[in-house]
Amino acid sequence: MNMKVKIAGVELNNPIIAASGTFGFGHEYGELYDLNEVGAISVKGLTKAPRAGNPPPRITETPGGVLNSVGLQNPGVDAFIEKEIPFLRQYSCKIIANMAGSTFEDYCEMAEKLSAVDVDMLEMNISCPNVKAGGAAFGTNPDTVFEITKTVRKYAKLPLIVKLSPNVSDITETAKAAEAGGADALSLINTLTGMAIDIKTKRPILANVIGGLSGPCVKPVALRMVHQVYNSVNLPIIGMGGISNGTDAVEFFLAGSAAVQVGTANFTDPYACVRIRDELKEYMKAENIANVSDLTGQLIVD
Amino acid sequence: MSYEVYTCTLESQKEIAPNIVEAWVVNAELAAKAKPGQFLHIQCGDATSMPLRRPISICDVQGDRVCFIYEVKGRGTKSLQQQYGELDILGPVGNGFTVDNGKYKCPAVIGGGIGVYPMLFLTKQLKGAVAYIGFRNKDLVTLEDEFNKAADSVTLTTDDGSYGVAGFALEELKKDCETKQFDIIYACGPKGMLRAVKAFAEGAGIPCQLSLEERMGCGIGACLTCSCETTHEGTDKYKRVCRNGPVFWSEEVVL
Known part of the structure; x- marks a missing residue:
């Protein structure tokens, strides 16, 4: 059974990628299992300068989902390069550097720096709902998506993944804009904006008031968007949104994903990435599928 | 870990x-x-x-x-x-309480509400613990016998005075400080209580460990959601309750 997939020229041992923001830089999950087991790790969103993040509470559960507003707490791109790459490079999993900027210049500078070091792909997060400047503001307007992708493209010497926001009226517009701007792949979806209220205190549960919704409850939305984008662009798609088991992963492949990211499920089951990969294999065995890549876009619509 | x-x-x-x-x-x-x-x-x-x-x-x-x-x-x-x-x-x-029987000769243990429960395991491992446990009312009084067995002495309080001493556990601890030389205070309870314990301990110059609580995600330190504010600057401003805590030295955290 061949679990290898190739995304924009980069070969992954298997199509399971740990989603940015749920997996840190791999240290913690690396204490539970061998990181060689995952295809890639999309690291915690990096910013030009270190960021302290939002005040707590930063997380709450909603039916079938999780709302978070971490606010990109991270040590900054330079500390990542110096301290985290050597750790991650001990493993065969690919490193996807997730970049989150406040300005075009931030993204360009990070793309240039990261292209000069030993990472495999860049993921441009233009859809973070939890920061005031940049983030989602770039990801929701097709013209801006085109401009920023085109601009960052010049500095990115590595395959450039653009991570799309679901908080738009038509995701195929931003997907096409990223493609026209020169993206090598797309990842979707980032979290849906949401909120939760405590009726006893009459206050929002998250200190940031609004957060990003993820987990099983967003899966139908994510799946629909992957399906639509697959039919609109000619780029490899990394699908994500509530994938919690092998069945979910298969659905995302059928809808058009070339690989998948697993995020919130890591909180439920710290071994989720490995388990989902194994469950995907079981499906392939039962269905007599030799290459996991053969599943991509095999949805039958009568 | x-x-x-x-x-x-x-x-x-x-x-x-x-x-x-x-x-x-x-x-x-x-x-x-x-x-x-x-x-x-x-x-x-x-x-x-x-x-x-x-x-x-x-x-x-x-x-x-x-x-x-x-x-x-x-x-x-x-x-x-x-x-x-x-x-x-x-x-x-997580990191538990620092239990060093050689070092601390007179430890005070204080718990409020559901914060009482983790203190039993701690009290059992201490020598000569003086325990203060506070509940909202008589109906919620629990583990009284267990604490009596585990600690050198136990002061039980209820907010409404329906059982034990009326008032907050911390007030009793404070009174006892006139006669006892506590060399550490261990605390778990609602944020308001922890804030008061922290202020008192630091004012009295007694080392103090607080067990904190926060809404949590992964539980292993990867997701950075269960944050607590600390006295550090920069990316250390918020530490992870699950991994750096849940027990912190009082001086490190801002409540």
């Missing part, structure tokens, strides 16, 4: 006070590793509808059995109360 997920036999669950449930699970490895102040990150039922585990402090360990006591409050704990058979538990998690 070595993390592991254990499938534990859920031996019993019993409501010991209104909406307060005492649960015992059996798992030799978990029991052997558990230290006072650490917690269990528990899957409380259907993971598809409840993707997050719930962090609950360890209350006691006896042989290969581990006890935790929780308040039935929201969807998660309501579902947990309905569980039987087995429980999926990540743990023991």
